[in-house]
Amino acid sequence: MEHERIDLGVIETMDATDVGEPGKRTFKITAESSRGRAVIWMEKEQLFQIGLAIRQFTATEVATDDPKDFEPELAAPSSPADAEFKASDLRIRHDSDSDTFTIEAVDPVNEDEDQVQEAPATVQFSFGRTMAIKLSQQAIDAAGRGRPRCELCGGPKDPEGHVCPKTNGHHKGDFELA
Numbered sequence: 001m002e003h004e005r006i007d008l009g010v011i012e013t014m015d016a017t018d019v020g021e022p023g024k025r026t027f028k029i030t031a032e033s034s035r036g037r038a039v040i041w042m043e044k045e046q047l048f049q050i051g052l053a054i055r056q057f058t059a060t061e062v063a064t065d066d067p068k069d070f071e072p073e074l075a076a077p078s079s080p081a082d083a084e085f086k087a088s089d090l091r092i093r094h095d096s097d098s099d100t101f102t103i104e105a106v107d108p109v110n111e112d113e114d115q116v117q118e119a120p121a122t123v124q125f126s127f128g129r130t131m132a133i134k135l136s137q138q139a140i141d142a143a144g145r146g147r148p149r150c151e152l153c154g155g156p157k158d159p160e161g162h163v164c165p166k167t168n169g170h171h172k173g174d175f176e177l178a
């Protein structure tokens, strides 16, 4: 079966949040563009890693001086997309020409070739640096709620330690020292 891809293009609104009681929380990113809407559910760690990846990237890479207009990779879906699923795989990449970030989320429903295809297999959407930084903050806040904060980057500290983007990931011992 053909691997379907839906490209929401450049989104207009995006939101990362947690839902539910402490200890039973679930996490999602909601993204919407003129092409449709996607609600991507994920594990706390996946949301946190996206937040951290953006924070780390935007802290070290300067913005493009003269960004070109970003063109979505794929044509608009024939009817507005309305996808909601728990992602089995999540990726984020950055296009340096346009200084645009793209998140790609894989819907596991379609990984089994024998199943009837009910939902898009992969949904992707793109956004600029301002939205990326906002998403990063929301993601780290939502994933880190209830945990102690790092005094350098404001990110949550895990009992296993903390890879701090402010120290380029090399300073891992600040949990024990705190």
Ligand SMILES: [Zn+2]
Residues within 6 Å of the ligand: 150, 151, 152, 153, 154, 155, 162, 163, 164, 165, 166
């Ligand atoms: Zn830190």
